[in-house]
Amino acid sequence: MQLRRSARAEQDLIEIWNFIAKDNEAAADRIFDLLVAKSELVARNPAIGRLRQELGDNIRSTLAGSWAVFYRVHSDHVEILRYLHTRRRMPETL
Numbered sequence: 001m002q003l004r005r006s007a008r009a010e011q012d013l014i015e016i017w018n019f020i021a022k023d024n025e026a027a028a029d030r031i032f033d034l035l036v037a038k039s040e041l042v043a044r045n046p047a048i049g050r051l052r053q054e055l056g057d058n059i060r061s062t063l064a065g066s067w068a069v070f071y072r073v074h075s076d077h078v079e080i081l082r083y084l085h086t087r088r089r090m091p092e093t094l
Helices: 007-021 025-044
Strands: 002-005 059-064 067-073 077-085
Touching: 002 007, 002 025, 007 025, 007 077, 025 059, 025 067, 025 077
Parallel strands: 002 077
Antiparallel strands: 059 067, 067 077
8 A cells, every 4th residue: 555644744754863863863764764664564554553543533553663653544545644752642633
């Protein structure tokens, strides 16, 4: 299935990389690669994540290390909505 990222998810990736890279660019690259790889896995296996109806219609999430990947499955693509650290307070909606 095709993979798409929301503008907010793209911004999350940039912010995550910049935050980690302040201390360690190699670690930032590893986390970035982990999140991209998990996103690609989600696109190949959309049902891999658990349903998170409390966050919105048809929203799912899965973990990539200490990061949660939130996404929605559409008929022809998977849309990554957000990448959030698991220690971060979850928003009520995405």
